[in-house]
Amino acid sequence: MTQTSQLDQLVSACHWIGERGWAPATGGNMSVRQDAEFCLLSESGKDKGSLTRDDFIQVEIASNRVPSGRKPSAETGLHTLIYRLFPEAGAVLHTHTVNSTVLSRVEKGTALELQGYEMQKTLAGQHSHLDCVPIALFDNDQDIDGLAKRIEQFAAQNPLRYGFLLRGHGLTCWGKDVNEARRHLEGLEFLFQCELQRRVLESK
Ligand SMILES: CSCCC(=O)C(=O)COP(=O)(O)O
Numbered sequence: 001m002t003q004t005s006q007l008d009q010l011v012s013a014c015h016w017i018g019e020r021g022w023a024p025a026t027g028g029n030m031s032v033r034q035d036a037e038f039c040l041l042s043e044s045g046k047d048k049g050s051l052t053r054d055d056f057i058q059v060e061i062a063s064n065r066v067p068s069g070r071k072p073s074a075e076t077g078l079h080t081l082i083y084r085l086f087p088e089a090g091a092v093l094h095t096h097t098v099n100s101t102v103l104s105r106v107e108k109g110t111a112l113e114l115q116g117y118e119m120q121k122t123l124a125g126q127h128s129h130l131d132c133v134p135i136a137l138f139d140n141d142q143d144i145d146g147l148a149k150r151i152e153q154f155a156a157q158n159p160l161r162y163g164f165l166l167r168g169h170g171l172t173c174w175g176k177d178v179n180e181a182r183r184h185l186e187g188l189e190f191l192f193q194c195e196l197q198r199r200v201l202e203s204k
């Protein structure tokens with residue numbers, strides 16, 4: 001698959017995210033890897049549901065340097081961290097859904113554990129509802145460099161797969177390409193909705 005079509009697929013994924021209300025009021029950000037050195041990141045402050053190819057800005061993965069001088073996402077440091085940690089990651093999607101925002105506050109621990117759901121198999125390498133899939137959960141922070149450091153330290157000691165939740169903020173997930181990142185997003189979002197409803201019903 002060519003880089004051009006990956007960017008086109010990312011633009012389509014952004015529209016799909018917007019249609020579902022998963023990036024309200026300029027929330028969310030999205031990116032695609034160009035090569036080992038560079039990625040293309042959504043411009044800060046735009047409505048992510050109506051982005052075009054021109055709204056993606058080249059960023060150097062190692063340094064967060066922006067050759068054009070334009071302003072990519074405020075959360076650029078989280079995207080570039082993922083591309084540094086996982087050389088196989090080809091696309092990153094960050095959304096602000098109600099389910100991920102609420103569930104990440106209700107869960108007080110450092111991971112949201114998903115178990116017992118057939119839809120866990122939407123995540124690459126998962127083959128059974130019997131396995132426990134932990135989705136790492138970090139306290140939100142306006143200091144993105146500090147947050148990226150905390151996530152990097154966590155990843156040095158623990159497996160970090162599919163995505164992570166930021167408490168009261170949303171989900172950041174990735175895949176080997178746009179298609180896989182989109183499947184992970186849709187699968188995780190479905191699982192979060194199930195888990196939220198299960199907790200509500202079982203607390204009665
Ligand atoms: C308006 S939501 C606050 C910022 C945020 O969390 C986000 O995802 C969007 O920031 P960006 O700079 O990528 O537009």
Ligand SMILES: [Zn+2]
Binds near residue numbers: 169
């Ligand atoms: Zn955000």
